Amino acid sequence: MDTDPIAVERRLALFRRRCAERGLALTPQRLAIYHALAGDDSHPTAEALYRRVKPAMPSLSLGTVYRTLELLQGHGLVTRLHTTDDTARFDAERGEHHHFICTACSRVFDVPEAALPRPSVEPAALGGFRVEACRIQLLGVCPDCQRHV
Amino acid sequence: MDTDPIAVERRLALFRRRCAERGLALTPQRLAIYHALAGDDSHPTAEALYRRVKPAMPSLSLGTVYRTLELLQGHGLVTRLHTTDDTARFDAERGEHHHFICTACSRVFDVPEAALPRPSVEPAALGGFRVEACRIQLLGVCPDCQRHV
DNA sequence: GTTATTGCAAACATTTTGCACCAGC
DNA sequence: GCTGGTGCAAAATGTTTGCAATAAC
Numbered sequence: 001m002d003t004d005p006i007a008v009e010r011r012l013a014l015f016r017r018r019c020a021e022r023g024l025a026l027t028p029q030r031l032a033i034y035h036a037l038a039g040d041d042s043h044p045t046a047e048a049l050y051r052r053v054k055p056a057m058p059s060l061s062l063g064t065v066y067r068t069l070e071l072l073q074g075h076g077l078v079t080r081l082h083t084t085d086d087t088a089r090f091d092a093e094r095g096e097h098h099h100f101i102c103t104a105c106s107r108v109f110d111v112p113e114a115a116l117p118r119p120s121v122e123p124a125a126l127g128g129f130r131v132e133a134c135r136i137q138l139l140g141v142c143p144d145c146q147r148h149v
Numbered sequence: 150m151d152t153d154p155i156a157v158e159r160r161l162a163l164f165r166r167r168c169a170e171r172g173l174a175l176t177p178q179r180l181a182i183y184h185a186l187a188g189d190d191s192h193p194t195a196e197a198l199y200r201r202v203k204p205a206m207p208s209l210s211l212g213t214v215y216r217t218l219e220l221l222q223g224h225g226l227v228t229r230l231h232t233t234d235d236t237a238r239f240d241a242e243r244g245e246h247h248h249f250i251c252t253a254c255s256r257v258f259d260v261p262e263a264a265l266p267r268p269s270v271e272p273a274a275l276g277g278f279r280v281e282a283c284r285i286q287l288l289g290v291c292p293d294c295q296r297h298v
Numbered sequence: 299g300t301t302a303t304t305g306c307a308a309a310c311a312t313t314t315t316g317c318a319c320c321a322g323c
Numbered sequence: 324g325c326t327g328g329t330g331c332a333a334a335a336t337g338t339t340t341g342c343a344a345t346a347a348c
Contacts, residue, residue, distance in 0.1 A: 025322075027328065046313080061330045066313060082231040086338080087312065100278055109278070128292035129249050129258070137284045143277035174302060174347050195338080210305045215338060235313080236337065 003041050011038040011092050015077055022075055032057055033068045034077070034092070043081055043089040043099075043108040083108055084139070098136040104145035111138060152190050160187040160241050164226055171224055181206055182217045183226070183241070192230055192238040192248075192257040232257055233288070247285040253294035260287060 015034050019026050036052045037044065044052070050065045069090055072078040079091040081099065085106040098111040164183050168175050185201045186193065193201070199214045218239055221227040228240040230248065234255040247260040 025326095025328065027321085029329070059330070063314080063331075064329055067329085070314095082233060082235070084231060086231070086235065086237065088235065100280070103281070128295065129287070130290045130295060131249070131287045132252070132289040133287070135286045135288065137286065138278070138280045138282070139284065140281040141279045146277065146279060176303065176347070178304070208305070212306075212339080213304060216303085216340095219339095 003039050007094075008035070008039045011094070015072075018075055018077055024071070024075070028057065029060060029064050030068050030072075032060070033065055034072065037069075037078065037090055038092040041110060043083075043091055045087050045089055047087075049090070081108060083137075098138070100138040100140065100142070102142040102145055103139055104141050107142060109142065111136075152188050156243075157184070157188045160243070164221075167224055167226055173220070173224070177206065178209060178213050179217050179221075181209070182214055183221065186218075186227065186239055187241040190259060192232075192240055194236045194238055196236070198239070230257060232286075247287070249287045249289065249291070251291035251294055252288055253290050256291060258291065260285075 012035060015031075015038070016026065018024075019030070024030070032053045033049060036049050040049075040052070046062065046065050046069060049069075050060065050062045053065075054060050069078055069080070073080055077093055079093055081089040081091060083089055083099075083101050083106065084103065089108060096113045098113065100109040100111050101107075102109070161184060164180075164187070165175065167173075168179070173179070181202045182198060185198050189198075189201070195211065195214050195218060198218075199209065199211045202214075203209050218227055218229070222229055226242055228242050230238040230240060232238055232248075232250050232255065233252065238257060245262045247262065249258040249260050250256075251258070
């Protein structure tokens with residue numbers, strides 16, 4: 001599942017800017033890993049990103065992929081998803097949206113916010129909890145898996 | 150975080166009934182594990198349940214805890230949560246509710262559905278996806294962690 | 299008595315870490 | 324030359340599995 005090239009360019013520009021602001025070295029590894037993630041909307045695992053980048057950069061190690069993703073997560077460029085299988089999946093940050101998780105194939109699909117209006121949280125009902133984000137996960141069966149049953 | 154004893158009894162009754170219906174042996178291990186889970190609303194990990202049951206049943210093994218939880222999940226008695234830390238947490242099934250996950254201490258708190266009305270999903274906007282469940286996760290900082298900063 | 303379940307330990311998968319080497323300022 | 328980043332391999336973590344012994348029905 002690839003992203004349109006203009007969006008990829010936009011994300012890369014943000015990435016470069018953010019690295020400069022934060023004093024993060026713009027290494028070929030980080031660029032390649034972020035580039036691969038920015039161009040892939042399928043919420044890949046670390047392993048999948050590694051396999052995708054490795055051919056063009058054979059020296060790359062999986063450890064670097066993990067370290068890079070964690071670093072970029074800390075700088076708000078990458079989001080780590082926790083889905084129903086227990087391997088982490090990653091997203092290049094791109095604004096509010098939610099996820100549909102297929103219970104058959106474990107793939108994760110984006111759900112635009114428009115399709116699923118954010119519920120209004122009643123702050124009073126939540127006592128002293130400070131809410132910073134709201135994630136909605138829809139669970140079900142994706143079109144592919146409905147056919148393949 | 151303990152549950153009121155009447156609710157625990159209700160859950161245990163459901164557990165016994167469901168086991169009988171499905172032909173699952175009612176072993177002391179399963180009873181003890183489910184009992185511990187039914188009396189604990191803190192969404193414990195498998196390890197935490199193991200530590201809680203072990204003193205009263207020293208022969209218990211962690212593998213049995215995992216096997217039991219997976220078995221009961223398959224029979225709709227237990228729910229597995231995927232939160233921000235990457236260890237699975239478990240819930241004795243008890244109807245619709247959502248979760249608040251503290252980004253500081255990783256604890257999970259229940260959010261009653263009343264506090265967070267379920268958003269209406271627009272089926273048309275979701276193409277051929279068959280939605281079976283909707284989980285809302287609120288991320289933020291719990292009252293304890295707000296104090297301890 | 300049969301079959302399902304347990305305990306144990308080993309295997310497994312994913313992720314993190316220590317350390318020596320390397321690259322960029 | 325310093326600083327930070329990478330590659331590698333080992334360790335740590337969480338979870339699953341094979342198998343023989345055991346307990347439930």
